[in-house]
Amino acid sequence: MAQITLSKLAHSYYPNPKSDTEFALKEMDHIWDDGGAYALLGSSGCGKTTLLNIISGLVRPSHGRVLFDGRDVTDAPTAERNIAQVFQFPVVYDTMTVRDNLAFPLRNRGMDAAYVKKRVDHIAAMIGMEARLNHKARGLTADAKQKISLGRGMVREDVNAILFDEPLTVIDPHMKWELRTQLKQLHREFRHTMIYVTHDQTEALTFADKVVVMYDGRVVQMGTPQELFETPGHSFVGYFIGSPGMNFLDADIQGSQAMVNGLPVPLAAAYGPIKGRSQIGIRPEFVTLTTGQGLPVTITRVEDVGRHRIIRGEVSGQTMNIIAPEGMAIGADLTHVVFAAESINVYADDWRVAPLSTTRRAA
Amino acid sequence: MDKTQNNRAWFLVLPVLLLVAFSAVIPLMTVVNYSLQDTFGNNEFFWAGLEWFEDVLDSDRIKDALGRQILFTGIILAIEVPLGIFVALNMPKKGFWASFCLVLMALPLLIPFNVVGTIWQIFGRVDIGLLGYTLAAMGFDYNYTSDAVDAWATVIVMDVWHWTSLVALLSYAGLQSIPEAYYQAAKIDQAGRLAVFRFIELPKMQGVLLIAVLLRFMDSFMIYTEPFVLTGGGPGNATTFLSIDLVKMAIGQFDLGPAAAFSLIYFLVILLISWVFYTVMTNLDKRDGA
Numbered sequence: 001m002a003q004i005t006l007s008k009l010a011h012s013y014y015p016n017p018k019s020d021t022e023f024a025l026k027e028m029d030h031i032w033d034d035g036g037a038y039a040l041l042g043s044s045g046c047g048k049t050t051l052l053n054i055i056s057g058l059v060r061p062s063h064g065r066v067l068f069d070g071r072d073v074t075d076a077p078t079a080e081r082n083i084a085q086v087f088q089f090p091v092v093y094d095t096m097t098v099r100d101n102l103a104f105p106l107r108n109r110g111m112d113a114a115y116v117k118k119r120v121d122h123i124a125a126m127i128g129m130e131a132r133l134n135h136k137a138r139g140l141t142a143d144a145k146q147k148i149s150l151g152r153g154m155v156r157e158d159v160n161a162i163l164f165d166e167p168l169t170v171i172d173p174h175m176k177w178e179l180r181t182q183l184k185q186l187h188r189e190f191r192h193t194m195i196y197v198t199h200d201q202t203e204a205l206t207f208a209d210k211v212v213v214m215y216d217g218r219v220v221q222m223g224t225p226q227e228l229f230e231t232p233g234h235s236f237v238g239y240f241i242g243s244p245g246m247n248f249l250d251a252d253i254q255g256s257q258a259m260v261n262g263l264p265v266p267l268a269a270a271y272g273p274i275k276g277r278s279q280i281g282i283r284p285e286f287v288t289l290t291t292g293q294g295l296p297v298t299i300t301r302v303e304d305v306g307r308h309r310i311i312r313g314e315v316s317g318q319t320m321n322i323i324a325p326e327g328m329a330i331g332a333d334l335t336h337v338v339f340a341a342e343s344i345n346v347y348a349d350d351w352r353v354a355p356l357s358t359t360r361r362a363a
Numbered sequence: 364m365d366k367t368q369n370n371r372a373w374f375l376v377l378p379v380l381l382l383v384a385f386s387a388v389i390p391l392m393t394v395v396n397y398s399l400q401d402t403f404g405n406n407e408f409f410w411a412g413l414e415w416f417e418d419v420l421d422s423d424r425i426k427d428a429l430g431r432q433i434l435f436t437g438i439i440l441a442i443e444v445p446l447g448i449f450v451a452l453n454m455p456k457k458g459f460w461a462s463f464c465l466v467l468m469a470l471p472l473l474i475p476f477n478v479v480g481t482i483w484q485i486f487g488r489v490d491i492g493l494l495g496y497t498l499a500a501m502g503f504d505y506n507y508t509s510d511a512v513d514a515w516a517t518v519i520v521m522d523v524w525h526w527t528s529l530v531a532l533l534s535y536a537g538l539q540s541i542p543e544a545y546y547q548a549a550k551i552d553q554a555g556r557l558a559v560f561r562f563i564e565l566p567k568m569q570g571v572l573l574i575a576v577l578l579r580f581m582d583s584f585m586i587y588t589e590p591f592v593l594t595g596g597g598p599g600n601a602t603t604f605l606s607i608d609l610v611k612m613a614i615g616q617f618d619l620g621p622a623a624a625f626s627l628i629y630f631l632v633i634l635l636i637s638w639v640f641y642t643v644m645t646n647l648d649k650r651d652g653a
Contacts, residue, residue, distance in 0.1 A: 053547075056551065057550075058547050058550060058551075077550075078550040078551060078553075079550065079553045083551065084551060085547070085548075085551045087544045087547065087548060088544075089542070089544060091542075091544050091545050091547075091548040093562040093563065093566075094566045094567075095562060095566045096562060104552050104554070104562075105551075105552040105553060108552055108553040108554055108555070108558070109553060149548070152548075152552065153551075
């Protein structure tokens with residue numbers, strides 16, 4: 001178990017990167033606390049897997065250092081780092097039995113047979129494979145194989161961290177839920193540092209204490225699920241977290257009010273002068289339809305998703321999603337929207353701007 | 364159900380039937396025909412029954428040739444399969460040098476068999492050949508035309524030179540198909556180089572190795588041209604393998620009956636051993652899956 005420090009870390013697959021776009025990972029400084037459960041969230045190709053492979057030592061970063069508990073391990077091979085990693089697609093040793101597969105990492109570290117048996121039996125019970133311990137791994141289904149991969153990742157107790165690279169992609173939904181619960185339980189039990197890569201926000205938010213959102217090779221925000229919901233640090237976080245994502249409107253910020261297409265929107269705090277493209281962001285949960293107060297809205301569609309309804313519309317030509325409670329009548333008289341002032345965030349060139357003075361908790 | 368019966372569609376099969384008849388059935392039946400008859404010339408044939416088969420199975424000459432053949436095939440398989448795997452493991456995975464190696468490895472496979480024989484025939488000569496001259500100059504008593512051991516060594520080295528590439532290329536294709544994640548998982552699991560070979564590379568190569576072993580077995584068991592050009596089966600009968608012996612019998616001595624019986628037995632032996640190889644190796648696979 002270890003605290004993982006990424007110091008001025010950046011990575012490029014080109015030998016001499018010239019521009020920012022040639023970097024798969026842009027320079028970052030982060031500390032991942034010992035015993036934390038982190039979810040690494042982002043769309044495909046944003047550098048999540050590269051970052052994971054750098055931490056486990058499968059890829060050597062082209063710039064910066066990686067430290068475990070303050071010790072520089074940038075040049076240390078994977079074996080020396082003592083990390084467990086589970087990959088997106090099942091990796092099993094075909095010719096071995098399920099038991100030998102699970103025991104493999106322990107035997108490679110020269111553990112004694114009694115201990116190996118105890119751990120293997122424990123893990124087998126956890127992944128529900130006790131009955132098939134003596135089967136060859138070759139004939140198993142994809143999800144059984146992935147369970148073995150997961151088991152191999154969890155079988156060592158003394159690892160510095162366990163990394164999961166979208167491990168539940170091939171598992172069916174029911175089993176997915178169960179395995180995620182078990183991972184969570186395992187984390188509570190042993191307090192391993194766990195990093196879980198996913199592009200599924202539900203998976204990220206249920207698994208992790210802290211969610212790390214990546215976008216275009218950059219960590220754009222690292223925070224609790226609540227922080228990501230209330231104060232997205234970057235417009236990508238706003239879009240990506242939440243269903244539907246945050247609404248953004250181009251606005252002129254003038255002190256404690258924003259002008260949207262000439263109409264004022266009150267803000268909860270005052271802001272200084274904004275450089276670049278300024279926008280306000282508001283989650284659909286904090287938008288209310290009114291009969292005349294606020295900004296005019298054109299409703300284009302109403303979707304009933306069960307617990308609530310999603311209203312799709314436009315405010316001065318820009319998309320506006322609204323979540324309305326179940327049973328609320330959507331009449332033709334509802335032509336305007338108002339925003340809950342304390343839930344409005346201000347963005348300059350996609351990055352969140354902190355207000356000058358505020359009573360709210362800072363992000 | 365009132366279907367009109369129209370069997371004329373069978374005529375569509377006729378071209379294939381004719382093709383197979385002329386390419387396989389008729390030549391084979393000619394051999395069967397010779398194997399059951401005897402002749403004293405003048406195109407007059409007499410029924411001989413299974414006499415020739417009995418003769419062939421009793422013949423020490425053919426047993427010796429079979430023994431030499433099995434020894435030769437055994438030796439070249441024992442060398443070429445591990446060597447081919449070793450070469451494949453050490454070839455670059457991508458880039459210019461990977462293509463370069465592939466072309467280089469394919470070259471011996473593209474040379475006509477009798478040219479291979481000629482190349483080694485000259486290469487090994489003590490008077491003008493680079494290999495033979497060098498060995499002689501270094502004080503070795505090397506002469507493949509007069510010494511049986513030298514002849515064997517030369518034939519084996521020639522075959523290894525000619526055919527190891529095939530095993531290497533097949534193994535290389537097998538290795539290339541292993542996803543990178545397997546190697547990464549092995550690193551994470553702290554598996555050593557030997558364990559990676561034993562538990563990842565070898566199982567994943569099993570399919571192509573089966574093909575490689577079968578091809579090399581069949582080809583080497585039927586080898587004719589290269590040793591015929593190199594040693595002519597000599598010195599004495601030291602490198603007279605089955606095909607060489609068969610040609611001597613059929614064309615040299617014009618013993619059509621025994622040669623035909625010999626051909627049929629030869630064909631059945633190859634079929635039988637290939638079938639055994641295939642069954643054993645595929646069953647190994649099934650047992651693992653149980």
